[in-house]
Amino acid sequence: MKKIMIVGAHGAIARLVTERLLAETQVELVLYLRQAERLNQYATNSRVTLVDGDVNDTEKLRQAMTGVDMIYSNLGGVDLGEQTKQLLLAMQQTGQTRLVFMSALGAHHEVTGKFGDWNEQAIHYFLPGFRSAAEQLVAAGVTYTEVRPAWLTDQPEISYETTTLADGFKGTEVSRASVADFIVKVIEDPSTYQKESIGLNKPNTDGDQPSWF
DSSP: OOEEEEESTTSHHHHHHHHHHHHHOOOEEEEEESSGGGGGGGTTOTTEEEEEOOTTOHHHHHHHHTTOSEEEEOOOSTTHHHHHHHHHHHHHHHTOOEEEEEOOTTTTSOOOHHHHHHHHHHTTTTHHHHHHHHHHHHHHTOEEEEEEEOEEEOOSOOOOEEEOTTTOOOOSEEEHHHHHHHHHHHHHOTTSSTTEEEEEEOTTOOSSSOTTO
16 A cells, blocks of 8 residues: 655645545555644544654654655745755655655746746745755755645635646646645656646636735
8 A cells, every 4th residue: 555655744735635645545644744733633544644743853754754655745934945955865865756845836936927026025035945945856866746836725626737847837826725636646646747847827817916916
């Protein structure tokens, strides 16, 4: 049975992915997060291992990922570059190679025009971490799928299109359910989107900024 590790497992998209994987597949899950009691609803699930840990605790992280088949990182924050360094170090030490990595639009300076300018201002505090992480993924030699969603909504819909870096970025928004759907599909078929950075957006949402601003 395939075993998947989710790092940063309390994130909103990570929780959607967890629910879908438990409902639709037979995979086992290692859920790694700080304050693991926040996911105590899974404590008695025989397919789930809860690990209370910080990604900067390399020893605990390494122990938790030993023997898994694939890792999905839902890490974030202004120190994402340092967190990514520790994640990749643990992967190297345990021989892990397949990684789905949650990033952000703008991580590669790929969002142009007025929306690109707006996005730079809106998340300027976090972009250095995403950009550092993006560089590290390539340099580490792991088989990554970097996910760059547009601005996130909680709409209960699955409606999205994908773009590569060569395509440029499209749209301004996408639902968390859509991002979770993409991640679940990659987990189900790890041979897809290998060493690719994929943008996700809801079709026909182009504009100077997301619709609710």
